[in-house]
Amino acid sequence: MKAALPRLSAKTALPLLLLLALLLLPSAGLSPNLVRILFITYVWTITSVAWNLVGGFTGQVSFGFAVFYGLGAYTAGLMINAGGSPYLGFIEAAAIAALASFFVGLPSFRLRGPYFAIATIGLTEAIRVIMSNLKITGGASGLSIIEHRQFRQVEHYYTALVAVALAVLVSMLIAGSRFGLALRAIKQDEDAAASLGVNPYQSKLWVHAIAAALTGVAGALHARYAVFIDPSGGPGGVFAFQTGISILLMPVIGGIGTVWGPVLGGVVFGIVEEELVVNFPNVHLLLYGILLILIILLEPGGLAGLLQKAFRLMRRPVGHSES
């Protein structure tokens, strides 16, 4: 359709411009600490965008994304330690995480109500306990990752940037596809969707697997950069329940069910988390709690919803009355 072309280019031009700017950033002479913060922000944003596919588009709330994050981290860690290419490790991390998603999805997506959410909590705890006791992964004392290459921060930066761009692209493609339309229908009324030919069970399984794969890559990126991972339940542990909560928090803060809301949430979370945790080790959780309550009460659309409202307000006086 010719009419759709200009709208499409406007929608893709901005993200491409942003990507270009981020590609050029390291050559602008950023401090290593700033590059580190950006790297961490990209990693979080991947998980945020991934969670939104399941929780935002499809309406299936998961508390268990730490499982995919952790499995991705451990898979990549073990593969790198075995002498493999880290990039191959990322792909293997995605595959293992996607495989794990079926363990939660196959039994629980058939059921209605909160069963999926509850199953994700159970799985998180089960995997954490298993990983804390598994000998080959170093058990509770964690896993050191030894890569026989020179550490180049810029390489990590670009890998993460490509990964986050890929995650956003996947999210955009799904949102604009018939699959995305089916997911939105499932979110609103599963039975009505089924009565129009959508297979809710399969759709949920697939979107969950895609999200898990992306989250696995995020875990792998983190593991390779951090050089040491542990499964502990406390902050920093890749299988920690809190990690799963953080992943859920970002899209909610940013704006659930949209393409750019979770990106915004991830960026805000990544930057704020890094600054807050360093300066106020315990206050950040309280702050998230307050922020979450405010968003749920005042603006369920999250930051993206707030921005949209602000834009509309700015436009109105100029005389663009769209109805």
Place this chain on the structure above:
Amino acid sequence: MDILKVESLTKYFGGVAALKDVSFEIPENRICGFIGPNGAGKTTLFSLITGAVQPSKGRVQLRDRDVTRMSPSALVKMGIARTHQIVRPFRAMTVLENVQLAVHFGRQSVVSTSHAKEKAMESLKLVHLDHKSRLLASVLSLGEQKRLEVARAVATSPDLLLLDEVCGGLSASETAAMLDLIQQIRARGTTIMYVEHDMKAVMSVCDRITVLNFGQKLAEGKPEDIQKNDAVIEAYLGKSSLGGGPNARKSSEAQESSTGNPT
């Protein structure tokens, strides 16, 4: 030739038989009405045929193929579509998207978005909602939502369309338009099973009527014969019924509401 054959279809909810040993055939390209008091099992029957509810016993055959216990989405792909008695639009989607989804995932499984939109617009034109295609489904009136429900079902390209009280709650003029629409859909080659409480409506469009009572088949035949049938008059129509809808039997209402589609 018969498009659908139902044999001894039975459904128990707990100890209550919502439908018991019901058998019938639906001839191709006819409009077949299903009437009966509330709780007679009409909606349960529709839910069983479309796979939303699994039968306790019995068989459903679509053109000699056993389709019992198939999932709703698989049955749509086989050519069976339904509307819901209580409208279920996707409120956060536009009217067009509601129908587009049905084109994408219906029997033709259209992949191309632009082609699906075109087909969806055809369905919307049929129900005279094309001018509202860009509105959110939540802003439509009840009559429009009923038409959207029909447009979505038609957009799946069914051979057999099950309409569940599409005239319920509509004004007289809206009802007339809906009945006209039903005949247009049949003229396109679709067979229709039609549940309705409005006797005038049912009698005017149906080629054949099946009467259900307490989950069992009470009578079957042409509209004029059904109107004269003593058992039907006794159970449902009443002595001077043709002026309006029959009185609901409150005691049996709970039975139908347990099907998940309360009246």
